[in-house]
Amino acid sequence: MQRSTRILLILLSIFVIRLAFSCCRCTSELVFFEYNEISIENLDNSIWRSINHDGDKMLGEAVAFEIVLEDSTWGEDRIASHHMAPLGLPSAMAFQPCDCPFTFKPRQEVMKISIITLEDISPEIPADTDVTENFVCQSKSDYLYESVETFVEKLNATFISFQPFNPIRLFLKDKVENDQARFVVFVYLSDGRVISVVSDLIQIIEGKP
């Protein structure tokens, strides 16, 4: 075999190997993460759907929050190493990197969520009352809500996403008759830890927030 032909064959083989192993292969391998951070954001639920809301004003019948449980240690390096193909070769880069989501599973289970009101909601619901049953959660599969207890039972399943966080949207069923509202949310984990977050002091208004 001529030398030039041999070189051409070697280069072609390298190209074929790179091509074969550079295609995106999304895996369903479980990626475990820790619940070590909780945050809360206000929601504006005055219109046909709830949207995140920076302000601290809410309508008395539309008090709603989004709680996010996440792993704060999850970073870009974990994303990059997941997207690298076998043999350390970079994955296909036609127009964008491989866009494979992860199959996440938390190491701890959420055992219970409880919500305490720090302000009077109404004469019947004073401050320091457990109002967990007065809240409902937005179901991930249905149009209507689910009770907090029902939602927690489904919270510990694996989920497919690009980042390890679980948003929980909470909606108060009762009308806040006070002119302000504030809540503390406790999340009880299976490893014995209790993580909590306090909402902003919400100003209850009559018109649009």
Added chain:
Amino acid sequence: MRKILLLTMAVVLIVTATYGQKQKRWIQDVKYSTWLGIRDFHLQEIPSDQNLDFINYLYANQKGPEGDYLGFAWLIKFNNHWEADVKYTLNFGYNRGAHDIKIRYFPENKKLGYSLGLFSFPTLIRGFANFNIEKDLDFHTGNWNGRETRIHDHGFTVGVALPLHYKFLHCILRMNGGYSSIGRFEETIKQKELDSNLKRIFVYETLPSYNIFFYPEIEAYIDLIRINKARLGIQVQASWYATHKFLNYQRSTYEWTMDSPIIDRIESPMHAFEKNEVNVGLYLRW
């Protein structure tokens, strides 16, 4: 199950018409016809501000003719005074057609025959979400855009038939009546109250709602060309279908969660309904 039965009967009749002629003992005559026709509907609207009335949203509730339709029919006359009649019409706007299958018996030495049949007529219920949009102004009604449901009006008929023949002129008068009902279906309306967290879902499940109908028909046809025993001709058919339609349903109302619905049985009022058809076509008899 009903569709399978109707289709099986139609196939048997068509095969019989095609091959049964070879067995002259039991088939006297076969007639195949095709036609173009127009239909016109009139439905009484009864406004309701309390509960949704699906009949108000029947697609038939449009002023003027509903449109052209194409029809096919096979009529087989057996030597033992029985005959079978299969009609299939196709509205150009729909995917499915209407079926009308009858069997008739003409007692010996009697002019009048008796018939028994099944029919199925497709139509649409359209825009019914507008009821909740217009009534529940404090709510946003979701999944409303272009809401329509294909349904079938089906039932059975009994009747009498009077055939009149004079040389190459033929006329058949038929008087039919029976029971019909709109096929059962289920629809969901989703709402969220504005300026509030409240969400609710209405689940409507229709209930059997049988109504009596009156359905006279007339058919006139002329033999134009005769070749041996085969005859080619032109025919005209007209019919008038009159009834009172209503559609009862069970409404389940879910608020906040899918637990503990409030269940109501709603009875709708009777709406006067008429369907007029006329068509012209060709036939072949042998």
